[in-house]
Amino acid sequence: MTEKAPPRFSIVTVVRNDLPGLERTRASLAEQAFRGFEWIVIDGASTDATRPAVQALLAAGTARGVSEPDGGIYDAMNKGLRLALGEHLLFLNAGDRLLAPDSLARATRAMTARGDPDIAFFGSLMAFGGRMVTRHVKPPSYVWHGQPGLHQATFVRRTLHLAYHFDPGFRVCGDYDALARMVSAGARMESIAETIGINVFEAGAMSANKRLLIREAAAIQRRVLDLPMWKVALSVARRSLHSMLFKLLTAAPPRGMPR
Template identity: 35%
Template sequence: MKISIITAVYNRERTIAAALASLHAQTHPDIEHIIIDGGSTDGTLPILEAAARRPQTRLISEPDHGIYDALNKGLVRATGEVIGILHSDDSFADRDVLADVARTFEAVPTDAVYGDLDYVSDDDSARIIRHWRSGAYTPARLRRGWMPPHPALFVRKPVIDRLGGYDTSLRIAADYDAILRWFIGARIQPAYLPRVLVRMRVGGVSNRNLARIVQKSREDLTAMRRNKVGGLTTLAMKNLSKLPQFLAR
């Protein structure tokens, strides 16, 4: 099974090497890596160019209109049976992540596999700030604001080809909108892999400041309403569901 991993990056000299190392360490034998660089002006590009010399790695470096535009460029170019995302600040939790994902796809008739995610300190990736235990999927949970962690979600390419990628009019919540569209439109019964797949550094765009939090809530509500999974009550449940993630594991 070929797995396509898309990385969107812009000026991430400090973190991109660790992200790439976690991908290059994977034991799964068939990985396509598509790197979409937004025209980095720091030391990111030389690191990416070195990575692009590896087999099945493609680098596109050009201006874009934000992360979702960059991810859409990757989706168009992906040729794998399954597609996943590796953000430039993130890393796979261990070397067997993609092998376990592939085994799950092969064992279970499903169009999506997802797992858990750890938020880690920006300056110490060994220190866990927040643990996102996804739990098993049900349609009722989706309507209570549940979603799988976007970086820990892997989806079969035909689903994305049929239902589309990320809506770039949403600047923060296009991933949530896409997940709702894929799960509802394809009537996906995803398989839950109950283990941490990705470590994400804290400080992402969606929770950087109060204005961003407000914008994300508005976009979440737009996604809920357009995909007919609820409204303000669902939004409130979605936000409240994050609180247990800060408790000790």
């Protein structure tokens, strides 16, 4: 009997008490023309209608995953990582979605044309309430300051990621820490100038805690990337400036989510 080939992508969605966000992500994946992917849903023991909805998705075979308590978002993401079977992973959390029905098809073509790098960064649209801001992909060398692409638009080879799990000790920068450790180990990276996703940002989200983000990122830059203090200080200054912009964007009255 011929063994079934693994899917091209494993798309992991972490959710807790966010049924509308989960539905937006599900609808985005359902419309993809490229079907060579699996969907893994990790529900952190939701206490609202999200939990039965996740259980229904799992029972129907629409997704694989679990609904159980976890130790935070990076613990939940590690659960998805361990369940994944695809060649590359994409973490697309509840509320985040792919930009268009051909997003995965375009990502596949672009990655194949570049010899399937270990890590492929793409651009995103960032949704701040009713405001949309394009986050263009940065060159791989940008890792000294941050992630060249948002993690919701970054594909990572599964076998590589299994060697570099997320550290649950981080509250905001676990994805940056994992990426920095992969880079230090010599991972082959490519930045691809295509926009494939829409990522939702809210003022109350943990990622909005910029003081914590700055502190955790600086620790990663010193301990993992071994950057000199002057470069870490420059990164801190840049993040502080971005923090002010973030507050302005998330404070704007929402005008409805883009369709």
